Amino acid sequence: MLKIWSMKQKQQQDESAATGPKKKKVTAAQLRVQKDLSELSLGSTMKTNFPNPDDILNFTLTIEPDEGMYKGGRFNFSFAINQNFPHDPPKVKCTQKIYHPNIDLEGNVCLNILREDWKPVLNLNAVIVGLQFLFLEPNASDPLNKEAAEDLKSNREGFKRNVRSAMGGGSVKGQSYERVLK
Amino acid sequence: MAEDAESILTNGPYNSRPRWKYLDNILNRPGPFTDPDWVCGEPALEGLSRAKILVIGAGGLGCEILKNLALSGFKDIHVIDMDTIDVSNLNRQFLFRHADVGKFKAEVAARFVEKRVKGVKITPYCGKIQDKDDDYYMQFAMIVCGLDSIEARRWINATLVGMVDENDPDSMKPLIDGGTEGFKGQARVIFPTMTSCIECQLDMHAPRAAVPLCTLATIPRQPQHCIEWAHIIAWEEERKDITLDNDDPEHITWLYQKALKRAQEFNIPGVTYSMTQGVVKNIIPAIASTNAIVAASCCNEAFKIASNTNPFLGFPGTDNYMMYTGDVSVYTYTFQHVKKADCPVCGNLAKDLQVNSNSTLQEFIESLAERPEAQLKKPTIRTEAKSLYYQSPPTLEKQTRPNLSKKLYELVSDGEEIAIQDPAFQIAFKFKLVFEN
Numbered sequence: 001m002l003k004i005w006s007m008k009q010k011q012q013q014d015e016s017a018a019t020g021p022k023k024k025k026v027t028a029a030q031l032r033v034q035k036d037l038s039e040l041s042l043g044s045t046m047k048t049n050f051p052n053p054d055d056i057l058n059f060t061l062t063i064e065p066d067e068g069m070y071k072g073g074r075f076n077f078s079f080a081i082n083q084n085f086p087h088d089p090p091k092v093k094c095t096q097k098i099y100h101p102n103i104d105l106e107g108n109v110c111l112n113i114l115r116e117d118w119k120p121v122l123n124l125n126a127v128i129v130g131l132q133f134l135f136l137e138p139n140a141s142d143p144l145n146k147e148a149a150e151d152l153k154s155n156r157e158g159f160k161r162n163v164r165s166a167m168g169g170g171s172v173k174g175q176s177y178e179r180v181l182k
Numbered sequence: 183m184a185e186d187a188e189s190i191l192t193n194g195p196y197n198s199r200p201r202w203k204y205l206d207n208i209l210n211r212p213g214p215f216t217d218p219d220w221v222c223g224e225p226a227l228e229g230l231s232r233a234k235i236l237v238i239g240a241g242g243l244g245c246e247i248l249k250n251l252a253l254s255g256f257k258d259i260h261v262i263d264m265d266t267i268d269v270s271n272l273n274r275q276f277l278f279r280h281a282d283v284g285k286f287k288a289e290v291a292a293r294f295v296e297k298r299v300k301g302v303k304i305t306p307y308c309g310k311i312q313d314k315d316d317d318y319y320m321q322f323a324m325i326v327c328g329l330d331s332i333e334a335r336r337w338i339n340a341t342l343v344g345m346v347d348e349n350d351p352d353s354m355k356p357l358i359d360g361g362t363e364g365f366k367g368q369a370r371v372i373f374p375t376m377t378s379c380i381e382c383q384l385d386m387h388a389p390r391a392a393v394p395l396c397t398l399a400t401i402p403r404q405p406q407h408c409i410e411w412a413h414i415i416a417w418e419e420e421r422k423d424i425t426l427d428n429d430d431p432e433h434i435t436w437l438y439q440k441a442l443k444r445a446q447e448f449n450i451p452g453v454t455y456s457m458t459q460g461v462v463k464n465i466i467p468a469i470a471s472t473n474a475i476v477a478a479s480c481c482n483e484a485f486k487i488a489s490n491t492n493p494f495l496g497f498p499g500t501d502n503y504m505m506y507t508g509d510v511s512v513y514t515y516t517f518q519h520v521k522k523a524d525c526p527v528c529g530n531l532a533k534d535l536q537v538n539s540n541s542t543l544q545e546f547i548e549s550l551a552e553r554p555e556a557q558l559k560k561p562t563i564r565t566e567a568k569s570l571y572y573q574s575p576p577t578l579e580k581q582t583r584p585n586l587s588k589k590l591y592e593l594v595s596d597g598e599e600i601a602i603q604d605p606a607f608q609i610a611f612k613f614k615l616v617f618e619n
Binding site: 005007024025026028035042047048049053055056083104110112115118120142 | 217332333336340344348351354373375376381384385387389391392393394395396399400414415418419497498526527532562564565566567568569572573574575576577578581582598599600601603604605610612
């Protein structure tokens, strides 16, 4: 043990002494989120909102697709990141009730990197790019809203019309949806 | 001969430590691998019996660790565990009996080992490791972990790294971490700030196997899929306002019935109450012998570090990680996991930075660009509690902009740690702000 200590002192003899009272340290999860936020490329279609700016682990993301069948809508997602990040993925939910094959009525999102394919090397930017992609290319083969997926598969034009009416606050197949138009 | 044999049985005067005969053989003479500077006999024995050692976790691994340490000559052992004993623990957590169900693990384990190994003092603490501060952890010579959560490991690791004060050799506490999952396990030794830490080794943990949400929602194939569906989707839909408590039998029963109904719809057999419990709590069957092997390895290293009798795992520049796989025959491999230069915990330790507490955050940020030790042009800054200034995203920049005109003493306290991220660098910089005035 003492040998290890003398190695340590040799290694650090140039560095200054860290003294003073012990204070709370920035956590590893905070450090990582801070890094991810600095690398976020939101473009013109996305915006973040921090209800409490001191808490960077909880925020919302607004996506306003500028192309595709969800163009003109404004979609909100809540991000909840725990202290186990990036070992655990962020918990992402759509806070509105929308008509989308990969998002259920409770707001659960079927995006592979949010669950089974999450890896600590992925970052928040990968997640938001994935979310944005869901609006450009809804994926009927990984359905979470089964009716919407069948609809998209069987009749693409009809599905588009249903998306428009759901976005306007109308009902599709007896289910009413929230108005999400800008 | 007869006398000799009798003395062993009666702890008689012929040999006052018959129980420790083999231990004494190791402590009383140098072996082929002992350091030339090592002094055998009394000093070695003293070092071992005076070393205060902390065991975190009194479960499957913890029971083994406590027993092993007590039988290796440690006399002053502390143990922390927040859990109480469940009937399902009794098959392998051998310090507990049926009558102990519901009592605190740390308490029961401590009393049991004290009773069986005379002369050992075990001090239990029934609570969370987070309840204790640096002063508490500072009293120990080393820490042995038998934990089942990554979160707790990361916490104790970050705490021990943060405690290292280079003017005080006693502030570096060796961390010995054991872990098992079914037939697999690992034992590793960490010298905080000197060798690769738990955060450096985070990618060594297998991620929890997850099933795509769409499989759960639309085409379940296995009974576990139905249970996960009840757990993630049905609960949220129907009992949103109640927080799911994995230990509440009513909650588990509700999930079980939901899962069973769904399984019947899809013609999937095999959903049971205990499977529901297993899936929801992510229980991986614990194997008693894996625990025994890993705990033995951990305690072996603890003994060698405390007694200096033999080279130990984790000496800087040597192997520090032993993995064990027992599911296909027996396989172990020991290697050196190297320290990560960009490890968020041990890669860049906070350096002191002298500041005038009357200067504004804006002035401080400008000074960062000029200070030779920083040279940060577009820094984003936070403390543990506060976001001081964020360059991006735009909304956060706007929200934190008012801080720029505030004085440092309004935002941070003397000696508080700040973390700085700058786009020009991959890693974050940490500083302790020391007020000059």
